[in-house]
Amino acid sequence: MSELSLIDGLAVIVGAAHVASAGDLSLYERDWRGRIAGRALAVVRPATTEQVAAVVRLCAAAGVSIVPQGGNTGLVGGSVPDDSGRQVVLQLGRMSAIREIDPENLTVTVEAGCVLQNLQSSMRDAGFLFPLRLGAQGSCMIGGNLATNAGGTQVLRYGNMRELCLGLEVVTPSGEVWNGLTGLRKDNTGYDLRDLFVGSEGTLGIITAATLKLFPLPAAVLTAWVSLASIQEAVALLSLAQRRLGADLTGFEVMERFGLELVARHMPQTRIPFFEDGASCNVLLECSSTRSEREALEALLEEAFEQSLVTNAVVAESLAQAQQLWQVREQIVLAQAQEGPNVKHDISLPISRIPAFVVRTRELLEAAIPGVRIANFGHLGDGNLHYNVQVPEGGDALAFLQSHEAQIMDLVYRSVSDFGGSFSAEHGVGGLKVHKLEQYKCPTALRLMRAIKDAVDPAQTMNPGRVLARGGAPEATVG
Ligand code: FAD
16 A cells, blocks of 8 residues: 555544645654654654544555654654654544543543643543542643553552552454453453553554543641651651551652752743742652541641651641642753753662662762762652753753763663662653663563563564564654
């Protein structure tokens, strides 16, 4: 089949207005950070599951591979095409309906192209909480969240996307539809296909809809900002908070000083509490409850003061104040981007080993590459750090990255491995980390993963070269 007849065929399925093969496609071809770009044969935007299945069958017949795409906020280059100009980007934004809310079962069935923030607010209006919360929530979509097993700031209490998902609807690489939209909380009937597709980053099929868990809206959400001498005290405070607040502890974010300095430099309008007092570490702590928990939170902070774990603390007095505190945390990523290129590491470690990891890795980095600056922040409650390395101040940042990026990554990932951690906590593998998977994953696990890929997608048309290497280097261009 020629490229032209494939594009004509796609237009017949979804309507000519929803297929683009010429003009500026950079919105779909370039990743969020603007560092990874490819070239698409076409971008196709189906509106129904049947259309997705027909597109997949047509592409399979033409031998053309597909890159599923949601909000394109992924940070590992999994959602953009390679530079062959032979891949079709299948973007799910038109499939954004909330199909059904089941109030007694506490579930919602929603299509893959629904933007996360829209789901959160629709559920709030209906009197429920959908708890997944992350910095890209205004753009990322439910299908992308499932395909990456997204985490975010509430995992401590509610789990990541895998834990929030009860059922899936998936179009397989051959174009069949698997309707697994069950709202069952128990279903031991063989291999768990849902768990296979969650976190598969578009390499096993296209998620078109999901049945997700809902929760009652908490009666009270309290947010506190706390300063501490070091990450060692932050780990001790986490442990104390878990003992005192139990399941009411919903968020525990750590921010070392340099990330906040970047926010102060690039977003001077942002008020950062107690930034002046020289504390090297700050924590944003959130607890949610079905009853008011202010006394419990204040008692926790008093105890933390008595044990000299914290040097300063404030509890937000209003929702607006709480939102301001969260904004500081969320702006670190944007402030880093404004400061210039940096090397991102989304890592997880046993919480108990984090203080030693932080001290050791900083020593190694500073000895190997003088002048590097470390923006270390993240979801301490989940043992997940965004351990980002900013290039030294001044000089040619891109040239520096070209000569030092691989060295920085190797050093950090080796240290992560030494401390028993993972090189990808929540962002996935994508195209950017396929070689890290080869390097750090147990060979038996890798063999099983390849066997699954070959069984489900024998023609290798679903996002090839992502997660598992396809005969060598990742294909998109890192610029
Ligand atoms: P995309 O980027 O479009 O795609 C991601 C991957 O999923 C690709 O491999 C793609 O092929 C595949 N995919 C997309 N849709 C489908 C589908 N329907 N079926 C099959 N495969 C599909 N992530 C976190 O986990 N926690 C965070 O706290 C967090 N914070 C972030 C903050 C910022 C500012 C940014 C930019 C990103 C952040 N991320 C975070 C990363 C990103 O937002 C998540 O990975 C998100 O889940 C991706 O969703 P998306 O719709 O943008 O997916």
